[in-house]
Amino acid sequence: MKLDILKIANKKFKSRLIVGTGKYKNMQECAKAIKISGAEIVTVAVRRVNILDRSKPLLMDYINPKKIMYLPNTAGCFTSNDALRTLRLAREIGGWKIVKLEVLGDKKNLFPDMIETLKSTEVLTKEGFKVMVYCNDDPLMCKRLENSGASAIMPLAAPIGSGLGIQNKTNIKILRHQTKVPLIIDAGIGQASDAVEAMEMGCDAVLINTAIAKAKKPFKMAEAMKYAVISGRKSFLSGRIMPNFQGSPSTTKKGLI
Amino acid sequence: MNKKNKIKIVVNGKFLTVNLKFTLKNLVEKLKTPINKVAIELNEEIVDKKKLNKVFLKNKDKIEIVHFIGGG
Numbered sequence: 001m002k003l004d005i006l007k008i009a010n011k012k013f014k015s016r017l018i019v020g021t022g023k024y025k026n027m028q029e030c031a032k033a034i035k036i037s038g039a040e041i042v043t044v045a046v047r048r049v050n051i052l053d054r055s056k057p058l059l060m061d062y063i064n065p066k067k068i069m070y071l072p073n074t075a076g077c078f079t080s081n082d083a084l085r086t087l088r089l090a091r092e093i094g095g096w097k098i099v100k101l102e103v104l105g106d107k108k109n110l111f112p113d114m115i116e117t118l119k120s121t122e123v124l125t126k127e128g129f130k131v132m133v134y135c136n137d138d139p140l141m142c143k144r145l146e147n148s149g150a151s152a153i154m155p156l157a158a159p160i161g162s163g164l165g166i167q168n169k170t171n172i173k174i175l176r177h178q179t180k181v182p183l184i185i186d187a188g189i190g191q192a193s194d195a196v197e198a199m200e201m202g203c204d205a206v207l208i209n210t211a212i213a214k215a216k217k218p219f220k221m222a223e224a225m226k227y228a229v230i231s232g233r234k235s236f237l238s239g240r241i242m243p244n245f246q247g248s249p250s251t252t253k254k255g256l257i
Numbered sequence: 258m259n260k261k262n263k264i265k266i267v268v269n270g271k272f273l274t275v276n277l278k279f280t281l282k283n284l285v286e287k288l289k290t291p292i293n294k295v296a297i298e299l300n301e302e303i304v305d306k307k308k309l310n311k312v313f314l315k316n317k318d319k320i321e322i323v324h325f326i327g328g329g
Contacts, residue, residue, distance in 0.1 A: 020329030030327055045328025048269040048321065049295055051288050059325050060294050075328045085301070089323050092296035092303050160329070209329030 004233065006205055008182050009098050009130035009151040011069070015040045016199070017229040018071070018184065020209025024218065027062040033212055034063060037222040042068055043100055043207065045075045046086050046093075065094065071132065073100040078107075080116040084123055091129070098151065099124070102134035110160040110187075114141045118148065125149035134186050137171035139178060146181055153179050154207065157198065158188025161210040165194040169201070176202045192221075192228035199232025200240075264316040275314065282310040284320065295324045 006013040019039040024030035034042055042063060050056050063070075072090030074083040080103060087099045101120055105113030112135055124131045125148060132152035133145050142153050155175060158164035165188060166172060175183055182204040189195055189208045198206050208225055215221035262277050268284070275284070281304060285292055297304045298321040304312060314320075 021327035022329040024327060027327075043329055044325040046296075046323050047326045049288075049290060049324050051269050051271060051290075051322065054289055058291070058294060059327060070325060072325065073328055088303060089296040089298065089321075090325075092306070093294065093323070093325065207329075 004237065006182065008132065011098065013040045015226075015229075016205040016233055017195075017225055018043065018205055018207040019212060019222070019225075020207065021059065021063065022075075022209055023213035027057050027059065029218060030213070031062040033218045033222040034068065036219050036226065037212065038226045040069060041071050043071045043073045043209070045073055046090050069098070070094075070096060071098060071100050072096050073134075074102050076104070077102065078104050078113070078116075080120040080123070083116070083120045087124060087129060088127075097128065098130040098132065100132045100134065100154070111156070112136055114138070118144055121145055121148045121150050132182075132184070137168045137175060139171065139174045142175055143178060146179060150181060152182040152184050152204075154184045154186035156187040157185045157194070158190075160187040161214075162188055163190030163211055164188050165190050166197055166201075172198075172201055172203070189225075192224040195225050195228035196232035196235070199229055200236050202236055205229075264314060264318075266314050266316075266318045266320060268320045269322055279314050280310050281312040281314065281320070284314065285309060285322075288322070290322055295322050297322050 006016050015038050017037055017039050018041045019034055019037050020043045021030050074086045077083040077086055083101060083103050090096050103113050103116040103120055104110050114136055121131050121133055130151040132154055133150045134154050135142055137155040145153060157166040184205040184207055185198040185203050186207045189206055189211045195206050212218050212221045212225060263274050266273050292306055300319050
């Protein structure tokens with residue numbers, strides 16, 4: 001059987017589950033959940049080093065960036081300039097070129113500021129970054145991002161961390177139809193069935209943080225999400241039967257006594 | 258201690274007093290910063306980590322040292 005490979009910016013991945021590394025109780029829990037999830041890409045944030053307390057554990061000591069690809073993000077950035085500054089710093093830490101751009105516009109619902117997002121995508125692409133973009137589900141803006149050289153389009157399915165599931169199925173379907181680069185659901189997943197649904201709609205991957213990290217049992221949920229993504233993907237590739245409002249017997253009438 | 262031989266710099270938002278002719282290399286050594294796990298900005302310009310010993314700090318310089326933490 002041909003291997004089903006996810007290709008982002010010419011890098012190949014077997015897993016279609018990308019996980020965030022935030023909100024865990026501690027680094028050990030985070031590292032274990034990632035291992036169980038089978039994810040090959042994890043998002044990470046850029047923040048100041050604590051210069052007063054050097055005993056604080058470092059993410060890199062728990063998650064080896066040589067084994068799992070770090071995807072630096074711009075979490076917490078509300079302007080294009082802040083996002084650009086953050087990602088240039090991220091690149092400087094260790095040569096990261098594939099990045100996640102996220103320019104927020106609203107402090108309450110964390111919806112992206114698409115004007116700033118588009119501006120940043122254009123600049124970053126020119127600087128040689130491969131930009132995976134957190135965005136809203138507007139097909140026109142998503143097309144513009146793609147035309148500006150985005151390496152992946154990552155629309156929200158519901159607000160970040162809300163766990164509401166896919167609230168915008170029509171738009172996601174339109175995006176699936178028009179998007180040539182990987183289409184990744186970036187926010188809103190709450191449970192495994194949401195991940196299945198995203199994959200069955202033909203999305204190339206899902207990005208999950210809160211749903212795993214804040215589950216009562218994060219390791220179990222990490223495993224559930226792993227299989228949900230595999231299951232949804234296989235279901236999508238299988239060519240489902242057409243829905244039918246009539247019953248259709250599963251057993252032949254031939255030989256009926 | 259002669260104040261004339263000292264300068265004040267801001268590292269990650271905190272004031273530090275260091276000697277004149279203090280380089281960025283001296284600073285990361287003083288802070289025991291794991292250099293391969295951070296990026297450094299001096300007055301909002303990224304500094305090449307290979308050239309830290311050539312960068313002499315001035316009074317009121319603003320330095321940011323960042324690393325990766327957990328995030329979604």
